[in-house]
Amino acid sequence: MRDTIIETAQRLFLQQGLRTTTMDQIAESLGISKKTLYEYFDSKDTLIAACADSFLTRMERELETLRSQHSENVLLSMTATASYAYQVLASINPILFKELRRLLPPARAQVIPRIQKLITHHLSRSLEEGIRQGIFRPDLPVDLLPLWVSYAILHIVLNSDFAQQVNRPVAEIYAETLLLLLHSFCSEKGRNLLETYRHSIRKAYAK
Amino acid sequence: MRDTIIETAQRLFLQQGLRTTTMDQIAESLGISKKTLYEYFDSKDTLIAACADSFLTRMERELETLRSQHSENVLLSMTATASYAYQVLASINPILFKELRRLLPPARAQVIPRIQKLITHHLSRSLEEGIRQGIFRPDLPVDLLPLWVSYAILHIVLNSDFAQQVNRPVAEIYAETLLLLLHSFCSEKGRNLLETYRHSIRKAYAK
Numbered sequence A, B: 001m002r003d004t005i006i007e008t009a010q011r012l013f014l015q016q017g018l019r020t021t022t023m024d025q026i027a028e029s030l031g032i033s034k035k036t037l038y039e040y041f042d043s044k045d046t047l048i049a050a051c052a053d054s055f056l057t058r059m060e061r062e063l064e065t066l067r068s069q070h071s072e073n074v075l076l077s078m079t080a081t082a083s084y085a086y087q088v089l090a091s092i093n094p095i096l097f098k099e100l101r102r103l104l105p106p107a108r109a110q111v112i113p114r115i116q117k118l119i120t121h122h123l124s125r126s127l128e129e130g131i132r133q134g135i136f137r138p139d140l141p142v143d144l145l146p147l148w149v150s151y152a153i154l155h156i157v158l159n160s161d162f163a164q165q166v167n168r169p170v171a172e173i174y175a176e177t178l179l180l181l182l183h184s185f186c187s188e189k190g191r192n193l194l195e196t197y198r199h200s201i202r203k204a205y206a207k
Helices: A002-016 A023-030 A034-040 A044-069 A074-090 A095-101 A105-132 A145-157 A160-166 A170-185 A188-205 B002-016 B023-030 B034-040 B044-069 B074-090 B095-101 B105-132 B145-157 B160-166 B170-185 B188-205
Strands: none
Touching: A002 A023, A002 A034, A002 A044, A002 A095, A023 A034, A023 A044, A044 A074, A044 A105, A074 A105, A074 A170, A074 A188, A095 A105, A095 A160, A105 A145, A145 A170, A145 B145, A145 B160, A145 B170, A160 A170, A160 B145, A170 A188, A170 B145, A170 B170, A188 B188, B002 B023, B002 B034, B002 B044, B002 B095, B023 B034, B023 B044, B044 B074, B044 B105, B074 B105, B074 B170, B074 B188, B095 B105, B095 B160, B105 B145, B145 B170, B160 B170, B170 B188
16 A cells, blocks of 8 residues: 555555645545545645655656666667656656755755765776777766766756856756767767767757 | 955955954955945945955956957867966965855855856857867757756856765866766867877876
């Protein structure tokens, strides 16, 4: 039951945002009473935290799987990861990015560092692989770059102010950011390869 | 007298930060009474706003001059601009970056958009020049890139949280950010040129 509640609540939160989605609505969607819902989650905040945890756990697993499927070419594995991230981003109501920045401190303290860690972890490994494969420049500042990119994702790509100012969907901002960074990371050999993926990356995102 | 007050106050704010610098200390440094100081500026906030205005006006003028001196090669003009920005950054007490993010809304509304505009204005022109000179890639997303970079400067380079997490001085983070972005902007021709400037950029900043 707990998992079913999380699954339904997560879907509603992603589609409608956190504020609009009420405990009443979640109970109704599940065909259970509000009393039963509160037996599993004593507050909406607890339920949000559980949904965030489930969402991030699934994302961590998916990224690990995608990475293992494309270990021979870092651009291929980053493009696959990006396609997945794009799907996820496109399924999220943009209001959620605004709400994410206004989350109460305990929830922020749970969600933001975990996203940051997910990005830095995968990027550190990708940079290492890319340099070893001759696809990325060997002089990249690998010590501060993963954190730099995690800040760029959190403060530019997932920043609703930025999306509003440039008037573009988050998924497109994500695609352009990815291309911008990949162009910087790539060696000459990498850039030739990147040309092969560039159009598919832009086409996939910039709908 | 007004200009002398601004000059002295600005120096103290930059060296010590906004909070530590008191109106008493400013009056004392100027050898004037606090009463006289308040005749020119009715509050510390007004004085801070005047200092910010003077600081940004000088910066705007300097950048314009530097740009006009290196119009033939965008990398040269961006390196010169960066050297100037480095000097400025190195002369600022890091506490100021923290205070900048906690400024009261009216002051933030004055300072932040002006820094953002300064960056987007110069970068738009530089991107255009660079593409025309064959130094930058012609497929750069010139419509959203200037704002993207202004967000990166404000939310990564000038973000005291980031500096603290990577444990590096702001000037070095600025240099690495500049190199990262220039590598992305450059065409093949540009990258060869960039090699010539790379060491001087890193040496100048990463002291």
